[in-house]
Amino acid sequence: MQYSAGSSSSIFRPVRILIAEDEAVLRDLLVRKLMGLGYACESCEDGDAALQLLSSNPFDLMLADIFMPETGGISLLKEVMRIRPHIAVILLASIVDIEIAVDALKYGAYDYITKPFSLEEMSISVSRALEKRRLIIENQNYQRTLEEQVASRTYQLKEALATLEQTYHSTLAALSKALDSRDADSEGHSLRVTAYAARLAWQSGLNETEIRVVEQGVLLHDIGKIGIPDELLRKRGKLNKTELTLMQKHPGIGFRILTQIQFLKGAAQLVLQHHERYDGKGYPLGLKGEEISIGARIFAVAEALEDLTSARPSKPAMSFEAAGREIGKMSGVELDPRIVEFFQRIAVSDWKMIHDEILASAGNWLSAGNRQIGGKERNLQESYSDGLSPAG
Numbered sequence: 001m002q003y004s005a006g007s008s009s010s011i012f013r014p015v016r017i018l019i020a021e022d023e024a025v026l027r028d029l030l031v032r033k034l035m036g037l038g039y040a041c042e043s044c045e046d047g048d049a050a051l052q053l054l055s056s057n058p059f060d061l062m063l064a065d066i067f068m069p070e071t072g073g074i075s076l077l078k079e080v081m082r083i084r085p086h087i088a089v090i091l092l093a094s095i096v097d098i099e100i101a102v103d104a105l106k107y108g109a110y111d112y113i114t115k116p117f118s119l120e121e122m123s124i125s126v127s128r129a130l131e132k133r134r135l136i137i138e139n140q141n142y143q144r145t146l147e148e149q150v151a152s153r154t155y156q157l158k159e160a161l162a163t164l165e166q167t168y169h170s171t172l173a174a175l176s177k178a179l180d181s182r183d184a185d186s187e188g189h190s191l192r193v194t195a196y197a198a199r200l201a202w203q204s205g206l207n208e209t210e211i212r213v214v215e216q217g218v219l220l221h222d223i224g225k226i227g228i229p230d231e232l233l234r235k236r237g238k239l240n241k242t243e244l245t246l247m248q249k250h251p252g253i254g255f256r257i258l259t260q261i262q263f264l265k266g267a268a269q270l271v272l273q274h275h276e277r278y279d280g281k282g283y284p285l286g287l288k289g290e291e292i293s294i295g296a297r298i299f300a301v302a303e304a305l306e307d308l309t310s311a312r313p314s315k316p317a318m319s320f321e322a323a324g325r326e327i328g329k330m331s332g333v334e335l336d337p338r339i340v341e342f343f344q345r346i347a348v349s350d351w352k353m354i355h356d357e358i359l360a361s362a363g364n365w366l367s368a369g370n371r372q373i374g375g376k377e378r379n380l381q382e383s384y385s386d387g388l389s390p391a392g
Helices: 024-036 047-056 073-083 098-106 119-182 189-203 208-219 223-227 241-247 250-258 262-273 294-308 320-330 337-344 348-361 380-385
Strands: 016-020 040-044 061-065 088-093 111-114 370-373 376-379
Touching: 016 024, 016 047, 024 040, 024 119, 040 047, 047 061, 047 073, 061 073, 061 119, 073 088, 073 098, 088 098, 088 119, 098 111, 111 119, 189 208, 189 294, 189 337, 189 348, 208 262, 208 294, 223 250, 250 262, 262 294, 294 320, 294 337, 320 337, 320 348
Parallel strands: 016 040, 016 061, 061 088, 088 111
Antiparallel strands: 370 376
């Protein structure tokens, strides 16, 4: 018995051949010959009957006279291939017609045999057609399996990258907290500024990738203070000229550190420029206006909000309402007027909510691609908008 090389569900099914031939004697000879070779055969005498059988039964190969009455010729072949795209087709003809033969092969026939032919010749053609069909199906199954494997591996890779990115963020948050602990009166400073900057970046129309770079830069904006002595960082009161010169080196130190880390190179620019001012009176480069990266300009507004609403030994904390008014006065001087405008579009209650929930979540709000607010993880837009649209 010959078995089909079709799908896995039909792998043990005998090879089925449909013989569509209007000459009864030839039809019977073909049926007996092919059944003697172990094939399961059915037969019919015209194209319409063949199409009905094909519609309701799985066949592996069809032998069809191309000049049958009713449905026949190339139109029959096209319809057969539409109904059973994986079937092998051998066409029989009583005359040699090169144009028809070429069209037959073009539309999917495996072979075109002219009458009279020997049954041995026919059996060889059938065997070859079925072998070709088997190879085609195996190749398609292989391609499908390969595509599924690629899709699965791609998904696994994305999952691994997401986990790795979340680990990066967690590591940066921990490093930021360690840096804050070296500086007097700055416990939690970097996390709060990062939360404010991320909200403001979204309001300013930055995309998620750009916001992530801003987050990284803000979290690590003071990493250069690794190179500043502890006694200077913890000094109370005003710094003298020498001390101030030394302190002002920390943006450059931070920049040199981060440019050595491939995935933090984008954040390095913010770190270098986080003490620049819109009016050009900042340091270390004295950049002015839009010469300063947008991330650093966003940071400046977020930093101002954090500074004004945080208590220091030398001053009490301002309310968020008062801080907003003060930031408006700084527009065009220390701060970019356009970023201040975006800042002012955000409700004061939003800033208070972010402040309170950052404190409550103990720094766990930052994760890859999502923000954790109030113990509930939401996507970027939901976390930062509460119904507001980003400004363009």
